[in-house]
Every structure is written in C-alpha cells, then in structure tokens.
Amino acid sequence: MPAVKKHRIVDSITLDSIMSSLSDSKRIDGRGLLDYRDIEIETNILKDKTNGSAKVKIGDTEVWAGVKVETANPFPDTPAEGVMTCNAEMLPICSQYIEPGPPDEDTIELSRVSDRGIRESGMIDVSELCIKEGELVYSVYIDVAVINEDGNLFDAVAYAGTAALLGADMSKFTIEDDEVKMLEERQKLPIKSLPISTTFAKIGDKIIIDPNADEQEIASARLTLVTDENGKYVSAQKGKPGGFTFDELKELSTISKDKGEEIRNKIKEAVENGA
Amino acid sequence: MSENNIERISGRATDELRNVSIKAGVIKNADGSALIEFGKNKIMAAVFGPKEVHPKHMMVSDRAIIKCRYHMMPFSTDTRKRPNLSRREIEISKVIREAVQPAIIMENYPRTAIEIYIEILQSDGGSRCAAINAASTALADAGINMRDLVSACAAGKANGQVVLDVDDQEDKTGEADMPIAMLPNMDLITLFQLDGNLSKEEFDQALELAKIGCNKLYNLQKDALSEKYFNENNGKEEE
Numbered sequence: 001m002p003a004v005k006k007h008r009i010v011d012s013i014t015l016d017s018i019m020s021s022l023s024d025s026k027r028i029d030g031r032g033l034l035d036y037r038d039i040e041i042e043t044n045i046l047k048d049k050t051n052g053s054a055k056v057k058i059g060d061t062e063v064w065a066g067v068k069v070e071t072a073n074p075f076p077d078t079p080a081e082g083v084m085t086c087n088a089e090m091l092p093i094c095s096q097y098i099e100p101g102p103p104d105e106d107t108i109e110l111s112r113v114s115d116r117g118i119r120e121s122g123m124i125d126v127s128e129l130c131i132k133e134g135e136l137v138y139s140v141y142i143d144v145a146v147i148n149e150d151g152n153l154f155d156a157v158a159y160a161g162t163a164a165l166l167g168a169d170m171s172k173f174t175i176e177d178d179e180v181k182m183l184e185e186r187q188k189l190p191i192k193s194l195p196i197s198t199t200f201a202k203i204g205d206k207i208i209i210d211p212n213a214d215e216q217e218i219a220s221a222r223l224t225l226v227t228d229e230n231g232k233y234v235s236a237q238k239g240k241p242g243g244f245t246f247d248e249l250k251e252l253s254t255i256s257k258d259k260g261e262e263i264r265n266k267i268k269e270a271v272e273n274g275a
Numbered sequence: 276m277s278e279n280n281i282e283r284i285s286g287r288a289t290d291e292l293r294n295v296s297i298k299a300g301v302i303k304n305a306d307g308s309a310l311i312e313f314g315k316n317k318i319m320a321a322v323f324g325p326k327e328v329h330p331k332h333m334m335v336s337d338r339a340i341i342k343c344r345y346h347m348m349p350f351s352t353d354t355r356k357r358p359n360l361s362r363r364e365i366e367i368s369k370v371i372r373e374a375v376q377p378a379i380i381m382e383n384y385p386r387t388a389i390e391i392y393i394e395i396l397q398s399d400g401g402s403r404c405a406a407i408n409a410a411s412t413a414l415a416d417a418g419i420n421m422r423d424l425v426s427a428c429a430a431g432k433a434n435g436q437v438v439l440d441v442d443d444q445e446d447k448t449g450e451a452d453m454p455i456a457m458l459p460n461m462d463l464i465t466l467f468q469l470d471g472n473l474s475k476e477e478f479d480q481a482l483e484l485a486k487i488g489c490n491k492l493y494n495l496q497k498d499a500l501s502e503k504y505f506n507e508n509n510g511k512e513e514e
Contacts, residue, residue: 236469
C-alpha cells in the first residue's frame with residue numbers, strides 16, 4: 001500500500017512548456033489534444049519459442065508480447081472452458097524508475113486492466129479451448145514485457161497482447177479410445193472479437209489522448225476505455241487521484257469508439273502483413 | 276426507467292438499492308471509523324492520523340500522504356480466502372485510495388500520514404463501493420478536513436436491462452458491472468471501472484443511474500455522521 005514511490009521527475013521547463021502548449025490546445029511534441037503518436041505494430045517477431053508474438057511501439061514506448069498455448073486441467077467450476085491469462089511485466093531495462101523485484105501496485109493494475117479488456121470482450125472463445133471436459137483444456141498465456149517506457153502503457157500492452165493473439169496458433173488434437181493425442185498440425189486460436197483500448201489523461205481542464213510519460217506524470221486523472229468492434233464498451237478503468245465529470249465521461253466514451261476503430265484497422269493490417 | 280421491467284433476481288426495482296446501513300464511530304481506538312452493511316456486505320473502515328510518517332522517506336513536505344489497505348478476511352467469502360493480499364486486493368486498495376484522495380485537503384496536514392484500513396468481514400457484490408462509503412464516513416468521523424464526502428455505488432446490466440447496485444448474483448450472471456465513486460457536490464467521478472458489455476446508450480444510462488445511487492448513499496453517510504454527532508442521547512452515552 002505504498003502512497004509514495006520513486007516517481008518520475010518532470011523538470012519545471014518541461015512542465016511549463018507542456019502547460020503553455022496545452023493552453024493553445026497543443027501538445028509538447030506538436031500533436032493535437034486527441035492525436036495518437038505513431039503506432040508501429042509488428043507480429044511474429046519471436047518465431048522459435050512462442051506460439052504468437054508482437055512488438056508494439058507508441059512513440060518511444062515499446063512493448064513485446066509473447067503467447068504460449070499449453071494444456072492444463074480446467075478449473076473445477078468451469079470444466080468445459082479453457083484458461084486465459086494476460087500478464088504485464090515492467091522490466092528494469094524500461095526506465096530508471098523501475099527496479100527489479102515483485103510487481104508493485106502500478107504493474108499489478110496494468111496487468112489486471114489489460115487482462116480484463118481481453119477477457120470481458122470475449123476475444124478468445126474459452127468454450128472452444130476445451131479438449132476433454134473436466135480433464136484437459138488449452139491454456140493461453142499472454143505475457144507482455146515493457147521494454148521502454150514513455151507513457152500510455154495501458155494501450156501499448158493491450159495492442160501487443162491482442163496483436164500477438166491474432167497471429168497465434170495452437171496444436172490440433174484427436175481423441176482415440178478416450179485418449180487425447182496432440183497433433184503436429186496447427187490451428188488458429190478461436191478469436192471472436194478485437195477489443196481496442198484507448199487512454200486519456202486530464203491535465204488542468206484539458207483532456208488529451210495517449211499521454212507520454214511526462215504528461216502522464218503531471219496528469220490529475222487517467223481513463224482507459226476498451227471497446228469492441230460492435231461499438232460496445234467492455235472494460236474501463238480510471239486511475240490517478242483525480243476525477244472526471246459525467247459530461248467528460250460521456251464525451252470521452254464517444255471519442256474512444258471512433259479512435260478505437262482507426263486503431264483496430266491498423267492492428268488487423270499489421271497482423272496480415274506479419275502472417 | 277422503462278415501465279415494463281423484468282423482475283430482478285432479488286425482486287428489486289431497477290433503481291432500487293439493497294438495504295444499506297452505515298454507523299459512524301464503531302471502533303474506539305481508531306481516530307475515525309465506520310461500519311457499513313450493504314446487502315450482505317459487512318465492512319469496517321478505520322482511519323488513523325494525521326500521524327507520523329513511517330518509513331520516514333515517504334514523508335512529503337507540503338502535504339499528507341494517504342495509505343489505504345482493502346483486505347478481505349479468510350471467512351468473508353464462500354470458500355476460504357488465503358489471508359495474504361491478493362493482486363485483486365492490491366488493485367482495489369489502489370483505486371480506493373485514488374477515489375478518496377481528491378476529497379481530502381492534504382495540504383492541511385504536511386509531513387503526516389493518513390491511514391485508511393478497510394476490513395471485509397462478509398463479502399457480497401459491490402464491496403469496493405461499500406468500502407469507499409465506509410472509508411469516507413470514517414475520514415469525516417476522524418475530523419480530517421475534506422472538500423466533500425465520497426459516495427460510491429455500482430450500476431450495471433443484468434437480464435438485458437440497466438440496473439442500479441449490482442449484487443453478487445447479478446455480477447456473476449449479468450452482462451456488465453460499472454462501479455462509480457463521486458464527490459456529489461463537485462460532480463467529480465473519482466472511481467470509474469467497467470467490465471462487461473454496454474452500448475453507448477446503456478453506458479450513459481448506467482452513468483445516470485449510478486449517479487442517483489451515489490446521491491442516495493451520500494444522504495445515508497450524512498445521516499450516520501449526524502446520528503453520532505448531533506443525536507443528544509447518543510452523545511450522552513458516549514460520555
């Protein structure tokens with residue numbers, strides 16, 4: 001329950017220039033309030049050991065995701081469903097403010113929010129991950145490594161995780177004489193939806209999208225909204241000790257849907273190119 | 276809300292809360308405390324401070340720091356919960372701290388710590404919202420300078436309709452859960468989470484419904500505080 005940890009230091013010159021740009025409705029790096037930085041997505045970057053992988057860069061933020069599909073016993077309360085977990089790790093190489101050790105509450109939040117986005121959207125149909133009810137199911141592990149931190153990890157981790165899943169495959173199986181046999185032949189994962197995360201930050205009374213590390217540090221509040229391709233809201237998380245008004249939330253939910261559509265196409269394109 | 280409502284599992288109306296009762300000042304040793312019963316939830320919150328910061332390096336020279344722990348007792352759930360803090364509890368501790376912090380005038384207490392301990396003794400759906408209501412009542416009971424109380428309530432979707440105050444059963448079988456905390460006088464939402472599946476109309480509808488719920492909780496919190504501080508009989512008993 002730490003209330004104070006090693007925080008990024010934003011020097012006063014940077015702070016001043018962020019604030020004066022914002023008062024002209026501009027960003028320190030020349031973007032508009034609702035512009036993303038360049039998003040680069042590359043899939044199948046770790047072909048030898050993973051079953052699916054992706055690298056995502058949003059500006060200088062860089063994350064790598066790897067998917068492993070293994071088999072496991074199902075949970076007793078869901079005997080006919082496969083297992084899926086998404087986990088994010090802040091590597092000590094990603095920033096001078098991150099130290100090795102067990103995940104702190106920020107990293108736990110990042111992990112859990114990215115997991116919820118994928119889970120709640122029903123992106124993976126877990127009922128199709130069942131091999132033999134009550135005995136054997138596929139378990140899909142999505143692990144995301146933060147390589148370089150420059151803000152908006154919530155979106156970067158989500159895009160890398162979903163892009164890696166889209167390109168991932170798993171082995172086929174047969175059941176002969178009640179015995180499960182895993183085959184060499186591969187099949188795609190049962191993907192049903194493509195959730196897209198969008199993250200906003202509030203600085204003073206201005207709201208920006210895709211905050212960089214400095215903007216994120218000085219923001220009073222952060223909001224991540226996840227939408228699916230039907231324009232439904234599947235997950236959300238407010239962070240940082242500030243707040244949003246009801247009108248702001250309603251407006252941001254509309255923006256989130258439109259931006260989400262653009263980014264969804266970008267991810268689909270990247271997966272097609274990487275296949 | 277629409278007239279032809281489908282019956283909820285609990286038989287409640289779509290904009291009806293579960294039974295809620297809040298009592299302030301239930302723990303003698305704490306500087307402030309509250310007990311909330313919210314449906315089957317039984318939650319105690321205690322506030323200590325402003326007090327010396329420990330460890331010292333966490334001290335901030337121009338304001339207080341807030342520490343918050345949300346903890347579930349092993350007996351509070353259907354199957355015994357392991358006593359150590361889970362990742363879920365760590366995340367909830369963080370979002371609760373960030374939900375109540377905007378209400379606290381931290382500049383009034385430089386170089387101090389304000390500690391909020393939340394203990395879930397019996398759990399039901401919506402425990403994070405119930406916990407926030409208890410915590411902010413406890414903060415007020417501790418006499419901490421605040422801009423407003425923080426009131427929390429969830430809205431969601433169950434059986435195809437948008438409903439207020441999603442309970443455990445509705446959370447498990449329903450389509451969406453959207454817990455919200457707000458500073459009612461400042462119209463500021465300080466906790467906002469969502470999981471499930473909502474259209475734009477349902478999203479806006481759930482927001483409005485949660486706002487109504489928060490305002491109801493706000494009144495109950497104020498009642499609990501005036502019960503302790505302005506009820507003469509109660510005052511005499513205390514002496």
